[in-house]
Amino acid sequence: MAVSDHVDLPTFIAGVRKRNPGQDEFVQAVQEVAEDIYDFIADKEQYHHYQILRRIAEPDRIVSFRVCWEDDQHNIRVNRGWRVQNNNAIGPYKGGIRFHPSVTESVLKFLAFEQTFKNALTGLPMGGGKGGANFNPKGKSDHEVMRFCQSFMTELYRHVGADVDVPAGDIGVGAREIGYMFGQYKRITNQFTGVLTGKGLEYGGSLIRTEATGYGAVYFLANMLKTKGEDLTGKSAVISGSGNVATHAAEKIVQLGGKVLTLSDSQGFIHDPDGITQDKINWVKAHKTKRRGRIADYAAEFKGATFVEGKTPWGVPCDVALPCATQNELLGDDARMLVKNGCQAVAEGANMPTNLEGVHVFKDAKILFAPGKAANAGGVAVSGLEMSQNSERRSWKEAELQQLLLDIMEGIHSSCVAYGDQGGGYIDYVKGANIAGFKKVADAMLAYGVV
Ligand SMILES: NC(=O)C1=CN([C@@H]2O[C@H](COP(=O)(O)OP(=O)(O)OC[C@H]3O[C@@H](n4cnc5c(N)ncnc54)[C@H](OP(=O)(O)O)[C@@H]3O)[C@@H](O)[C@H]2O)C=CC1
Numbered sequence: 001m002a003v004s005d006h007v008d009l010p011t012f013i014a015g016v017r018k019r020n021p022g023q024d025e026f027v028q029a030v031q032e033v034a035e036d037i038y039d040f041i042a043d044k045e046q047y048h049h050y051q052i053l054r055r056i057a058e059p060d061r062i063v064s065f066r067v068c069w070e071d072d073q074h075n076i077r078v079n080r081g082w083r084v085q086n087n088n089a090i091g092p093y094k095g096g097i098r099f100h101p102s103v104t105e106s107v108l109k110f111l112a113f114e115q116t117f118k119n120a121l122t123g124l125p126m127g128g129g130k131g132g133a134n135f136n137p138k139g140k141s142d143h144e145v146m147r148f149c150q151s152f153m154t155e156l157y158r159h160v161g162a163d164v165d166v167p168a169g170d171i172g173v174g175a176r177e178i179g180y181m182f183g184q185y186k187r188i189t190n191q192f193t194g195v196l197t198g199k200g201l202e203y204g205g206s207l208i209r210t211e212a213t214g215y216g217a218v219y220f221l222a223n224m225l226k227t228k229g230e231d232l233t234g235k236s237a238v239i240s241g242s243g244n245v246a247t248h249a250a251e252k253i254v255q256l257g258g259k260v261l262t263l264s265d266s267q268g269f270i271h272d273p274d275g276i277t278q279d280k281i282n283w284v285k286a287h288k289t290k291r292r293g294r295i296a297d298y299a300a301e302f303k304g305a306t307f308v309e310g311k312t313p314w315g316v317p318c319d320v321a322l323p324c325a326t327q328n329e330l331l332g333d334d335a336r337m338l339v340k341n342g343c344q345a346v347a348e349g350a351n352m353p354t355n356l357e358g359v360h361v362f363k364d365a366k367i368l369f370a371p372g373k374a375a376n377a378g379g380v381a382v383s384g385l386e387m388s389q390n391s392e393r394r395s396w397k398e399a400e401l402q403q404l405l406l407d408i409m410e411g412i413h414s415s416c417v418a419y420g421d422q423g424g425g426y427i428d429y430v431k432g433a434n435i436a437g438f439k440k441v442a443d444a445m446l447a448y449g450v451v
């Protein structure tokens with residue numbers, strides 16, 4: 001038996017912390033998964049012997065590089081870019097690119113680790129990766145963003161490819177940035193391949209990719225409510241964020257008969273007791289993606305709405321909550337407040353928005369709680385479908401893609417139930433998602449031996 005076999009959970013986490021100094025987000029993500037996997041593998045010697053969890057928690061490869069670009073005043077600017085290729089046991093590395101000043105290696109490692117389990121849950125052949133840069137697109141001109149994206153891809157192109165690693169968007173990376181990066185990849189390599197997803201429809205993008213993450217999160221929420229014989233009709237929803245995931249989650253809630261009360265950004269949240277209707281959502285989408293404005297402006301635009309500066313929306317009483325902004329935006333006290341106010345269900349549109357204490361509060365209260373790796377998997381799932389369409393050089397019809405997204409989200413829900421049903425009507429979706437995702441990746445790794 002190997003010397004490091006069968007260490008207990010605290011010793012395992014202490015080892016992860018020691019090997020990854022100062023990388024709190026990464027350690028947090030590994031701990032959340034390990035808490036469930038330890039139980040599951042207790043009597044499964046092969047996973048211990050082959051050190052599977054230890055290996056998934058060590059990225060296959062991390063590339064870090066300088067991104068040098070010129071701003072509109074001809075100043076030379078320098079940022080740092082990364083691609084974390086976490087695990088490709090079940091398919092090419094796949095996961096978004098984030099441009100935000102808070103990006104660090106720790107943040108991208110946690111995201112790539114989470115992505116590995118999420119992508120396995122979709123049932124599609126995709127490994128886990130994530131990339132980005134500590135670049136802030138806010139306040140930059142289109143030309144500055146273009147020059148940054150071109151410089152970023154001038155290094156990244158060596159490490160990606162349609163069968164190697166297929167990035168997409170994430171915070172700060174939307175249609176505009178994907179266009180600039182795809183254009184540069186094509187220029188450098190002289191190849192038109194499916195190297196990125198989230199592309200424009202004119203050049204190989206997939207219908208419904210833009211909507212898929214937010215819509216998928218609401219489908220997952222609806223699947224959870226169905227286990228209690230309920231649906232979204234008449235339910236009030238509190239949503240954080242006002243970007244791609246938040247606005248499309250809001251749209252689907254409205255379509256399914258719910259009432260959305262809040263949206264937010266990094267400066268605060270708006271509360272609209274009359275409900276954020278489709279027309280108002282359209283205004284937010286244009287405001288954030290075209291005018292590149294702040295959510296605070298909503299309160300000036302729509303009567304009856306208020307803007308609460310510097311706060312998150314979790315104190316607003318609601319039936320369901322969807323954190324759709326960023327990691328660690330919903331803390332232990334927020335979780336206690338939601339439970340106290342009677343919130344029945346939480347579906348994470350963002351990646352790891354609830355901190356570990358908050359996760360434990362939701363689990364202890366036994367409310368319906370879907371972790372991001374299950375609830376927000378619709379986006380990467382449709383990215384996987386974009387890869388398939390690119391491979392066969394075809395574009396599938398919208399109705400077909402809508403049905404596939406519904407089916408995939410239902411399949412993920414079923415996998416969570418299969419591994420997370422605790423009896424007595426309680427499903428631990430965190431446990432279910434962690435185990436189902438782990439098992440698929442782990443069994444592929446076992447097939448390869450020690451590599
Ligand atoms: N896009 C996708 O397909 C997928 C995204 N996700 C996850 O969903 C989340 C949101 O991504 P997406 O909607 O694409 O990104 P966007 O860039 O479109 O929107 C991000 C939103 O989150 C807010 N935000 C960002 N950082 C912070 C912060 N530190 N504190 C408070 N608010 C913040 C932004 O506000 P501001 O404008 O002030 O920065 C903005 O409203 C992320 O966790 C992402 O990883 C998960 C799966 C797929």
Ligand SMILES: O=C(O)CCC(=O)C(=O)O
Pocket residue numbers: 094095096097115118166167168169170197351376377379380381383
């Ligand atoms: O579509 C993709 O490849 C990535 C989506 C993503 O970054 C995520 O699921 O967090």
